[in-house]
Amino acid sequence: MASYAVPKGSFTFRFLSSSKSVTSSKHRICLDFGNRSRNWASFSVSAMGSSSSSSSSQKQDSSQGNISEQEWRKRLSDQQFYVTRQKGTERAFTGEYWNTKTPGTYHCICCDTPLFESTTKFDSGTGWPSYYQPIGNNVKSKLDLSIIFMPRQEVVCSACDAHLGHIFDDGPPPTGKRYCINSASLKLKPT
Numbered sequence: 001m002a003s004y005a006v007p008k009g010s011f012t013f014r015f016l017s018s019s020k021s022v023t024s025s026k027h028r029i030c031l032d033f034g035n036r037s038r039n040w041a042s043f044s045v046s047a048m049g050s051s052s053s054s055s056s057s058q059k060q061d062s063s064q065g066n067i068s069e070q071e072w073r074k075r076l077s078d079q080q081f082y083v084t085r086q087k088g089t090e091r092a093f094t095g096e097y098w099n100t101k102t103p104g105t106y107h108c109i110c111c112d113t114p115l116f117e118s119t120t121k122f123d124s125g126t127g128w129p130s131y132y133q134p135i136g137n138n139v140k141s142k143l144d145l146s147i148i149f150m151p152r153q154e155v156v157c158s159a160c161d162a163h164l165g166h167i168f169d170d171g172p173p174p175t176g177k178r179y180c181i182n183s184a185s186l187k188l189k190p191t
Helices: 069-075 078-086
Strands: 002-005 012-015 025-032 038-045 104-108 114-117 139-144 152-157 163-168 178-181 186-190
Touching (some): 078 163, 114 178, 139 163
Antiparallel strands (some): 002 012, 104 114, 139 152, 152 163
């Protein structure tokens, strides 16, 4: 049984499952609000990302020609590697493309797959490039549980699984979607 404290001591939770595997396991947790109350909840967890205990330099990405983590580090800048391979996020209003109006196509920095047209880019006021629609099926989304109790939809490149950002349901017509993308995951090819 493990106990974890949330910063500023707002509550703690304990995993009450004897399961050793996190991937697709069911867990039961206790939310302990000090003397106020205890609430029990069950939830399912799907592990995302990689385990730091495995030999990370030997990991392979089969969807992009078995490229090792070491090779990705050689091909990408530190920021690009952090964002695309480690699922990081650049600070708002700091990325190269957050305020760019140049016409063209935004490609994946890792594999050069075309991801978004500049005609679908809009100013969301968030400080990250935002688009209401990707190109075809070149972008896919999956559940992101990296922030506890705040599930989101992660956006990745369909060709190489590079982390791009997240998708939200507060975008403009015609889709109502906002693909909030890290500039570090993109390469603009002007038309």
